Amino acid sequence: MKNIRFLCLVLVLFCSIFTGCDEGFEEINTNPNNPEVINPELLMVSIIRSTTNQMVNEGFSPGNIVAQFSAEIRDPGTDRYAWGSFSTWDNGYGVLRNVNNLLEIATERNLPNYQGIALVMRALIFSRMTDAYGDLPYSQALQGKESTPIYSPAYDKQEDIYKGLLNELDQANNLLSATGGTIRNDILFSGNVTRWKRLANSLRLRLLLRQSNRVNPAEAIKAMLADATKFPLMTANADNAVLRYVESPNLYPLAGQRSGFFLDRRLSKTFADQLNAIKDPRLPVFAQATTDSKDAFAAGKGPLVYAGVLNGDTDANLGSSIDKKVSPLGSIFYSNIQVAVPAQGLIMTAAEVNFILAEAAQRGWITGDAKAYYEAGIRASVDYYRSVSGVNITVTNDYLNQAGVAFDASKGIELIATQKWIALYFNDLQAWHEWKRTGIPVLKPSLVNNNGNKIPVRFRYPTDQQVTNRSNYTAAVARQGADDINTQVWWDK
Numbered sequence: 001m002k003n004i005r006f007l008c009l010v011l012v013l014f015c016s017i018f019t020g021c022d023e024g025f026e027e028i029n030t031n032p033n034n035p036e037v038i039n040p041e042l043l044m045v046s047i048i049r050s051t052t053n054q055m056v057n058e059g060f061s062p063g064n065i066v067a068q069f070s071a072e073i074r075d076p077g078t079d080r081y082a083w084g085s086f087s088t089w090d091n092g093y094g095v096l097r098n099v100n101n102l103l104e105i106a107t108e109r110n111l112p113n114y115q116g117i118a119l120v121m122r123a124l125i126f127s128r129m130t131d132a133y134g135d136l137p138y139s140q141a142l143q144g145k146e147s148t149p150i151y152s153p154a155y156d157k158q159e160d161i162y163k164g165l166l167n168e169l170d171q172a173n174n175l176l177s178a179t180g181g182t183i184r185n186d187i188l189f190s191g192n193v194t195r196w197k198r199l200a201n202s203l204r205l206r207l208l209l210r211q212s213n214r215v216n217p218a219e220a221i222k223a224m225l226a227d228a229t230k231f232p233l234m235t236a237n238a239d240n241a242v243l244r245y246v247e248s249p250n251l252y253p254l255a256g257q258r259s260g261f262f263l264d265r266r267l268s269k270t271f272a273d274q275l276n277a278i279k280d281p282r283l284p285v286f287a288q289a290t291t292d293s294k295d296a297f298a299a300g301k302g303p304l305v306y307a308g309v310l311n312g313d314t315d316a317n318l319g320s321s322i323d324k325k326v327s328p329l330g331s332i333f334y335s336n337i338q339v340a341v342p343a344q345g346l347i348m349t350a351a352e353v354n355f356i357l358a359e360a361a362q363r364g365w366i367t368g369d370a371k372a373y374y375e376a377g378i379r380a381s382v383d384y385y386r387s388v389s390g391v392n393i394t395v396t397n398d399y400l401n402q403a404g405v406a407f408d409a410s411k412g413i414e415l416i417a418t419q420k421w422i423a424l425y426f427n428d429l430q431a432w433h434e435w436k437r438t439g440i441p442v443l444k445p446s447l448v449n450n451n452g453n454k455i456p457v458r459f460r461y462p463t464d465q466q467v468t469n470r471s472n473y474t475a476a477v478a479r480q481g482a483d484d485i486n487t488q489v490w491w492d493k
Helices: 002-018 040-066 088-108 112-133 158-175 193-210 218-226 259-263 269-277 291-298 320-325 350-362 370-389 397-401 409-423 430-438 470-480
Strands: 070-072 241-243 265-267 345-348
Touching (some): 040 345, 040 430, 088 112, 193 350, 259 265, 265 269, 350 409, 370 409, 409 430
Antiparallel strands (some): 070 265
């Protein structure tokens, strides 16, 4: 037996060396179920889903909490500003590696539409990160596998990051076209290239407005509005950039949590008071009536009540004793663990775009009717939540004409910013960023807090940056300001 094995080994070696028996070897040893060539649509799906899931989770906490849409009734660390380093940084750069791969593949294969999509998602992710942290690695980021690798990238100034992102979104708009190739397996827009263009240009509007305290956006916005064919915008709900979730395993991200996780966050008193004061039709979608009022209503002893919790309230006023007295968040966002809900992942909506245009008109940057844009934003938000929830809510003339809602040019910015804040509920960290920019609505710091009675305005850098990229981290902190939650980012100063 040993001799036979030896002869077989000799024959294999002879064949390999002298007769070229390796012909077809690569084909035979290639696993068809594990392709070495990555299709761009596979990367695209992963990028969209991962990014949107992050936005939903971070919208739930800390986004809703710091913007005072919701409050914690148990373990109120986020509410009391006991903030460590959130996962926005690591998650963002993790997904950006796939974005860079998508951009590289699309460029090599001359696939302009995938190039455009990669640039849109890159701008979205980087903008989320820089708005939360300020300066960060951008121009040298994600180059660890280059021929001349960079393992310790410099931090770019936020001002320069914004210039780069605005340019990338302009490039994306130019790349995306009907002749740019078929977009396959598009879970966001079903391959509709015009909707991708609308997102690119709407994100550009968002960034132009966000840096407006530093850079006048008038000319750039005027140029976009002057050519609606070249620069289509997201102005109707049919254009919304929202990810629709389906049954398991692609459930709304919060569905993976136990009910206690969801119920530990309740409607904030700030938000409840605002919506109750103007009898906002979205209130029964955004929140659930208190258990006590449901019981009374069923017994014919009173109306349904939507009550909130004071952010950062004292321990004596929190906990299980108030469960039945305060409103859970809307049932469209959570029903039970692993149960599908109608809520969608919000990236950007027509309501936000209309409020951007309302502010631009009110400030005189563009010609147009600020009141018309303002009311279009309100209608878009209410109509969207009616379609998602199935609750028959609508915008009536009584709602639009009441004090606190009726458009008054002398209070135009306050009204626009307040309605925009309401519409940004559960939309990532966007309401927090807009509050930082405008100071509207007036928010009081959490009653009990660990931050000297100041609402945080940024995230701390991950602690590992002080070890893995110390010199660049130190330079950024010296330039931007202390690495704490009270240092304003460039556009906020």
